[in-house]
Amino acid sequence: MARADVLDDPRADQAEAGAASRTSHRLWQQRRHLGLAVGVSAVVIALAALGTATTGSTDPAPSTAPPGQGSPVNPPPAEPETPATLFDADKRDLAMQLVSSAENSSLDWRAQYGYIEWNVEGVAAENRGYTAGLIGFCSACGDMTALLEHYSTLAPGNVLEQYLPAVRREQERGIGRATQNGLGRAFEAAWWAAATDPLFRQAQDHRIDVGYFRPAVEQAIADGLPVLGQFAYFDAMVMHGPGDSPYSFGGIRATALRAAPAPAAGGDTEAYLDAFLDARVAAMRTEVAHRDTSRVDTAQRRFLEQGNLALDTPLAWSVYGDRYTVRSLGVRPVVR
16 A cells, blocks of 8 residues: 555544554653652752751750750859858868867877866966867866766766866866866876767867857858958967957957958958957967967968968968978878
């Protein structure tokens, strides 16, 4: 059949039309699939870009924590550091070493529970009787009586209880009239024996705390004083005792306040401490036994002149010609 015949055949036209239609439909489907693929790829690329931008951002995410609680991203501001006081364990230990250097010529204050000596002043008019223990409890002053009474509440029938009546009599006689009546060598031996009893050591610690340390430090804090001032009050309380007489702790403080206002009242810290140490030295010089004022002059006054108001270590001082060094808190000190 000639070609012309084929072209003129209607069935041929229908066949070609169907083939063209099928070809067109396949092309439409291919374009549709391609369009979907391109669209999906664009979405994936966009999402990936968004994820990268989000995770790579250096800006902090907003906090979802309740107000005032902060978050790991936005922590709350740090609270100001609380100033150290002599109530801190390491500072209190340092204070006891400083006192012991003057009272016992040793920094090993824990070894002084058994210390006891008759008329340590060596001056009849200032004789305080027996001076004993960590801070020099005196038989003619009253604080030894309070100590032995407290010890008897902790350990009834202890080796020192039988000497309480004699110690009470010595308290009544007072400074300058002390005797060894009813005490003597037997009392000294009993004191040494009691010093091995943890309850006697506890009794000494307690009487120091309630009678000397706590009242002095609390008053110093109320006066706005730093650690050095807190120690200056404590050391004065140990030597001169509480009370308001001119040469007791209360009298010394009153003299200082007349010379300079305390920091809590708007005064300058160093100026007030200088006035307090002046008053302390003046009180010491009224007694022959305390005319050596080195426990103030070459210790506390030295720390003040150095600007060491916090009693930071290393700390070096001298008392009665002996030099002492505490290199670090919590480390055994050096004496040379």
